[in-house]
Amino acid sequence: MDVIDELKSFRERDVPYTRVLSSMCTIPHPIAVEAHKMFINVNLGDPGIFRGSFELEKKLIEMLGRILHNQKASGYICSGGTEANIQAIRSFRNKNKSKKVNIVVPKTAHFSFDKAGEILCIEVKKAGVDENYRVDLGEVESLVDDRTIALVGVAGTTELGQIDPIVELSKLAEEKGIDLHVDAAFGGLVIPFLDNPYPFDFVNRGVSSLTVDPHKMGMATIPAGGILFRDESYLKFLEIETPYLTSKTQFTLTGTRPATGVASAYAVLKQLGFDGMRKIVKECMKNTKIVLEEVQALGFEQVIEPVMNIVAFKSDKAEKIRDKFYEKGWVISTIREPKAIRLVVMPHVTEEVIKEFISTFKKILSDL
Ligand SMILES: Cc1ncc(COP(=O)(O)O)c(C=O)c1O
Known part of the structure; x- marks a missing residue:
């Protein structure tokens, strides 16, 4: 054979x-497949070689930032929601110098936060939900202590597609002076296009970062996840020196990484509008x-x-x-x-x- x-x-x-x-x-959108084929041998891990592809990634982040109410958003296209969630928590942890820290997530959060907790050696506290399966704010507040570095809210829970009360979580995060990550891996490219969109994104001042995956409702080719931070400072907390590449530092989790997701996601959003x-x-x-x-x-x-x-x-x-x-x-x-x-x-x-x-x-x- x-x-x-x-x-x-x-x-x-x-x-x-x-x-x-x-x-x-x-099934990826036909324009995504066409775009994917054009970028099959690109390694975005070495952006000085693939400068055009790297510029395209920046344009896509800008585009996603506009959809999510933050023109200044910084981030990158990664392997998926799991990597995006891990990187958000990693940035918050590196920003806070203390050793023993925790985050508070809804018990309905995706299991990638358990991976983040294990890899980053931080405690993941789980808050219960109300009768509509939205995180219980009282419970979140009672779990926050002086070691809590961040809250997580989900906009489009994996199991039910429910949206946590992000507006209130954002106020709480601001009040406590901690970061809020919104996991909108699924909802990030659904909610903005609904008739009555809930304000789940950077429009809330307390939201520091957001996961949004083009390989879900963005109809891009796999892999295409997205992590967006409110500003560039959060990427700085992720930087590691890179001795032999065209870039001096790297903020991504993986080294070699594809541009197929970038090209396919960009093509879909640009073509469909x-x-x-x-x-x-x-x-x-x-x-x-x-x-x-x-x-x-x-x-x-x-x-x-x-x-x-x-x-x-x-x-x-x-x-x-x-x-x-x-x-x-x-x-x-x-x-x-x-x-x-x-x-x-x-x-x-x-x-x-x-x-x-x-x-x-x-x-x-x-x-x-
Ligand atoms: C809300 C949410 N976050 C994160 C993820 C993880 O995404 P991925 O499988 O692309 O790593 C999922 C996957 O279903 C999800 O529903």
């Missing part, structure tokens, strides 16, 4: 996106409503009214349902609290896909 046929045979075993309602990634993105998000929200009504009609109740294009339905049999879908070639996920199935309605989840999904769901329910 020739190697390409061999590769195809592996690739064919992957589940196609049109059967996936669990992922925050999607604000109106194009709004159209895509509108379509996803319309399809989320269809999923909501169809699954409700099967006798399920949603955990919360969907805030963005993620919807979860309570069920004691959530895991069994998920496994039955998997047997039939579909991937959905479950959440921990409450027991529920979770569906992410990305651009590849079209009305046609929803029809097939619901008909599979009916068959599964009749077999349960």
